[in-house]
């Protein structure tokens with residue numbers, strides 16, 4: 008008899024996503040002393056929450072079937088030519104950037120560059136981004152991206168509040184010429200802080216002293232270009248600060264905000280090569296004056312030196328700000344938009360100053376020609392001066408013109424019943440201008456494009472023409488051929504460790520596989536070419552995608568409703584607390600403003616609570632790392648009248664399934680509060696237990712952790728929130744959605760274009776695969792804990808000596824016995840080709856390891872072998888055989904340059920760089936030695952240093 012051949016399309020994806028093979032699972036279980044996976048999981052999950060998952064155990068689709076299904080969904084999106092503008096513009100992603108960066112796992116699977124020695128490539132790309140922003144805005148310091156233009160504006164508002172000298176005022180002026188979505192987010196963010204946002208016409212401000220700060224838009228949303236010099240002086244005269252939302256392409260031709268006195272410039276870098284993507288993700292930027300640099304939100308790349316005095320990059324002082332300053336942090340931004348910032352920076356590297364200026368001039372000239380032609384056709388263009396945007400008094404024709412445009416596959420901006428708007432962009436062609444005229448012509452003959460092109464003058468305001476040069480640094484002038492750019496991207500990627508080289512065992516960050524099939528739809532034009540404010544009938548594919556994804560996430564979490572709008576975990580936290588706040592208010596309980604937060608919480612939690620206008624009360628943890636239930640009860644009771652919420656991470660940030668979670672939730676509910684469960688650790692729970700079923704009222708998920716969106720080197724992220732039914736009415740809304748609650752992001756669906764990643768993951772895994780992923784994540788973590796515990800004590804476990812999906816190794820005793828610190832171990836791991844685990848969070852002096860289900864047993868063993876070899880090196884120090892300072896641990900990581908130079912260490916070159924024989928065959932060489940953080944913070948340099956600086960070093 009022959010074996011039967013299975014003729015169904017087999018779903019192999021689950022086994023592709025999950026690292027260990029069946030035999031590996033068996034041997035890992037044996038080491039742990041369990042007869043089956045079920046038995047082990049059964050003893051990890053506490054009795055009280057067992058069986059709370061509501062996920063259906065469906066089978067997943069094969070990769071081919073899932074791709075076919077999402078292709079059909081994508082096909083329901085209609086790709087119109089959008090002239091809607093309003094901060095979102097068509098752009099050409101240069102093909103070498105598309106393939107070698109956006110679609111390249113060396114770039115998209117990288118982690119946030121907290122370990123600078125293995126991140127020099129992406130740090131250089133980010134430094135280029137900062138330099139680009141500094142040059143274009145004319146302000147001396149810029150950060151490495153924020154989440155979107157609207158939230159950047161909100162950050163600017165609170166920044167002005169902190170730094171303004173006009174302390175008497177609580178009012179922020181926002182120009183009516185700002186993009187409407189920016190005004191929406193400003194209002195949302197101002198209200199809980201008691202800031203009054205006054206929207207008005209900046210040309211008729213009576214009393215500037217009424218405001219602590221102002222936001223202006225340049226060019227204005229309607230296309231006007233105002234000279235703000237005098238206005239800025241008026242604000243400055245009363246001690247108020249001025250933020251300007253500026254268009255980067257326009258700034259290549261216009262006087263930059265820094266030169267007309269602005270204190271802050273913010274905006275979007277989307278039109279520098281990043282697809283529209285139905286609203287995101289895109290990088291926002293934030294630039295300010297030198298004097299304010301230490302108050303800047305977000306992350307800042309700075310230049311420092313390494314152990315050899317050579318220039319080396321690293322994240323500057325703000326980086327761990329929330330973890331240090333907690334509720335006093337300046338901002339809750341954690342994950343930002345690194346991948347998108349890098350695309351924008353490479354767009355500028357590729358085009359260079361002349362190329363960017365040429366693009367800007369072309370767009371402007373086409374707009375001028377368009378305007379002239381429209382005038383010939385009898386339409387009044389409202390702007391005397393403009394860059395790329397026009398408002399047209401279309402009167403009674405307005406509705407008919409929109410209809411005609413749509414019939415021609417064109418979207419115009421809907422301003423009001425009598426006016427419409429148009430913004431041209433890099434993708435606009437002469438033929439497209441003629442097609443626009445055809446919409447307006449109504450039987451008249453079309454203007455003669457060539458004749459107008461020969462005669463039309465530029466319409467930029469003479470007094471605001473840019474005089475200063477841009478992008479003089481060599482990096483923007485070297486890589487203009489594709490060969491050069493390709494090699495530059497490769498050179499930078501080669502400096503870095505990402506998931507395409509080795510596991511990244513970051514506790515709390517869930518660096519799992521970002522499968523290729525999940526990534527493929529992201530760069531399809533059907534998802535990339537949609538304007539976020541296009542008429543809803545054009546985005547039916549997205550509608551289906553978001554509806555299905557919301558349902559999937561409800562099933563995975565046990566909640567009743569989901570909002571996909573928040574574009575990072577921090578923003579989800581914010582949206583969740585706002586929902587809680589609005590819920591209390593709807594019941595007449597405005598006074599509820601106390602937020603309990605356990606001491607072990609992630610720094611974004613307290614930072615977010617203060618942004619939501621809540622007062623943070625910290626609760627204790629016991630010696631086992633669990634929430635001290637009695638302390639929590641006492642504080643909940645003490646604040647019974649004012650208790651708004653508890654923010655708690657589950658499983659805990661200590662990597663343990665706390666048994667008291669149901670009781671904890673009950674205590675909070677009994678005292679009138681709502682329970683916010685931080686879902687960053689959802690990877691331990693999907694399919695096993697559900698926060699929405701064991702007491703949570705709201706949770707955020709990090710789709711860039713649990714649900715396979717890659718980290719991108721520090722973003723993009725998506726931080727949707729799930730809520731119980733009573734909170735659904737308080738989910739974030741948007742002017743462009745049926746729900747009108749305040750918006751927390753510029754676009755209705757936040758970072759919509761990366762949602763296909765999670766849709767694909769869940770569709771391919773099915774309920775069965777998702778559950779298995781959680782089980783394997785827990786198995787892998789426990790395997791590592793067991794293999795390493797005799798070398799490094801595991802700090803916390805549950806009552807059965809098991810951890811959840813991550814484990815904390817306690818290195819504090821080693822510091823006592825050997826002088827070797829977590830830092831030394833982290834840096835030594837680089838010599839072994841590994842990214843360090845999470846350092847000193849949530850407990851100083853520890854390493855938190857999260858292997859995820861995607862890592863094979865071979866990789867786990869390779870990592871454990873490295874950790875054990877490092878332990879042996881520490882033992883040699885403990886035994887007094889090697890002085891701590893003379894050990895490879897203190898000098899790590901070792902560079903190739905050091906190896907070739909004079910060797911004066913007490914250990915061999917082999918021990919330095921090939922501590923395990925297996926490394927000879929494939930070695931990662933860090934480009935710099937250990938980076939000096941203190942030097943960099945004292946001598947803050949946040950733009951590309953001159954070539955001479957490198958030569959001197």
Ligand SMILES: *Cc1c(COP(=O)(O)O)cnc(C)c1O
Pocket residue numbers: 340341342515516575576577578609611612656660685687688709724726
């Ligand atoms: C990652 C993380 C956050 C913040 O998420 P971002 O997407 O980085 O803003 C919040 N809480 C915990 C426990 C986390 O691990």
